[in-house]
Amino acid sequence: MRGVSLAAGLLALGLGLAGCGGDTGTGSGSGATTGATKPASSVKVGLAYDIGGRGDQSFNDSAARGLDKAKSEFGVEIKELEAAAGETDAQKEDRLRQLADGGFNPIIAVGFAYEKSVEKVAGDYKDIKFAIIDSEAPKAANVGNLVFAEHEGSFLVGAAAALKSTTGKVGFIGGVNVPLIQKFEAGFTAGVKAAKPDATVDAKYLTQPPDFTGFNDPAKGETAANGMFDAGVDVVYAAAGGSGNGAFKAAKAKGKLGIGVDSDQYNLPSLADVKDIIITSMVKNVDVAVFDFIKSVKDNTFKSGVTIYDLKQGGVSYSVSGGKVDDIKAKLDEYKAKIVSGEIKVPAAK
Numbered sequence: 001m002r003g004v005s006l007a008a009g010l011l012a013l014g015l016g017l018a019g020c021g022g023d024t025g026t027g028s029g030s031g032a033t034t035g036a037t038k039p040a041s042s043v044k045v046g047l048a049y050d051i052g053g054r055g056d057q058s059f060n061d062s063a064a065r066g067l068d069k070a071k072s073e074f075g076v077e078i079k080e081l082e083a084a085a086g087e088t089d090a091q092k093e094d095r096l097r098q099l100a101d102g103g104f105n106p107i108i109a110v111g112f113a114y115e116k117s118v119e120k121v122a123g124d125y126k127d128i129k130f131a132i133i134d135s136e137a138p139k140a141a142n143v144g145n146l147v148f149a150e151h152e153g154s155f156l157v158g159a160a161a162a163l164k165s166t167t168g169k170v171g172f173i174g175g176v177n178v179p180l181i182q183k184f185e186a187g188f189t190a191g192v193k194a195a196k197p198d199a200t201v202d203a204k205y206l207t208q209p210p211d212f213t214g215f216n217d218p219a220k221g222e223t224a225a226n227g228m229f230d231a232g233v234d235v236v237y238a239a240a241g242g243s244g245n246g247a248f249k250a251a252k253a254k255g256k257l258g259i260g261v262d263s264d265q266y267n268l269p270s271l272a273d274v275k276d277i278i279i280t281s282m283v284k285n286v287d288v289a290v291f292d293f294i295k296s297v298k299d300n301t302f303k304s305g306v307t308i309y310d311l312k313q314g315g316v317s318y319s320v321s322g323g324k325v326d327d328i329k330a331k332l333d334e335y336k337a338k339i340v341s342g343e344i345k346v347p348a349a350k
Contacts, residue, residue: 043298044077045070046104047290048095050111052216053082056242057270058262059215059286063110063133066290074298079104085213092117100125106297108290109133112180113212118143129302131293133286134180136306144296145306146289150180151187151348152339153282153316154239156332157259158191160280160318161235162199163328164257169200171228173221173247175214175240177205179349184239184261184282186347194335194344202228206243214243221246229254235279237261248274262286266321279324283317285309312340 047067054064064080071078079102081095092109096117099107106129109118119138122130131144138145161170172188174181189201204224206214214220221243225236229250236251237259238244244261251258252274260281265271271278289309296302309315318325318332325332338344 041075041077041298043074043106043294044079044102044104045294046079046081046096046099046102046107048081048092048099048107048109048114049083050113050215050241051083051085051212052242054080056216057245057265057268058241058260059284060110060241061268062263062284062286063108063290064287066287066294067108069287069291070294074294076294076298085216089116093120096121096130097124100128105129106131106294106302108293110286112137112178129297131290133289139305141304143304144293144302146286146293147306147308148284148286148289148315149308149310149346149348150239150282150284150316151183151190151346152311153284153318154184154187154237155191155194155339155344155346156311156318156335157237157280157282158188158193159195159332159335160191160325160328161188161237161257161259162192162195163331164279164325165196165199165235167232167234168196168198169202169231169233171225171233171236172201172203173224173228173236173238173240173244174203174205175207175243176212177208181205181239182350183348184237186350188237188239189350190347191335195331202231202233204228206240215241217243218246218249222250225250225258226254229256235259237282239282245271245274248277251277260319264319264321266319275322278322281319281321283319285315285317288315311336 049060052060109132112135115135115137118132122140122143133146136145172185192199206220225247235257238247239261248258257279258277262284265281266275266278
């Protein structure tokens, strides 16, 4: 997702929204944590997920890992609110107001779809610190905009797709046709062409805005991938949140290859039955951004405005789990070094 700026989620997504009465919130102690919980902090963190929520195995789950780490290391109290398809901006706004009225500070909105809601609610609660993932749009002294260089990471997995393809045809599946996800496509296509100039990219978006169900519809992802595979594509990159799981299912059934997004999807237990076809993932470290933001509020070092997590600082990367790109890792790292140095300028738009 939810990658994923309206741009797009996430994000969620960023890139991955439940109507009033459809939220499922958990109070203090919600979410899985690892290790011993530290003494309780006075900080109360509220997090509003993008469509798909915790458990999407992609964009939202990356945000959840950052929240869980903050709870484990700092003992912060947390509350999470879920999102559902088809909700209005007013319903997203209500979700944020629930957290603000509940005394949660900071509040994190996962995904660009919260742009308008964050702008309104942050203006009414100037003493509360807000963060939004994947959007530079809400501008306020109490808002941090956490964005990523998804195009840079997508370039690397695009190169991997081209180098692993035997047909010279690769595919890109975008969850929703919005600027954020187009950013993934632009980088991916540039990477494909850099590695194999004659290779072709078949691109398809699952839904058009304002329909954001493309980030959480595995059946649509499976159908799109099957169409590509039947047309000769042998590697598919799905920047589509939970919908990408359907693309993996199709790849497994047809003996093709898949590339994950946002999380290192090869290592997710829920995808164990398809891990053998996942050659790499474009890892978007939303967890790092979420954790850093919470820490900044706890330490009184919060800064408003845009923070970009790019390839140079490890905000995005490609995964090597499973060893399926070991044979091309040197070439991918060569591309990475050239992007970091500025020798390669990766396009952020189609």
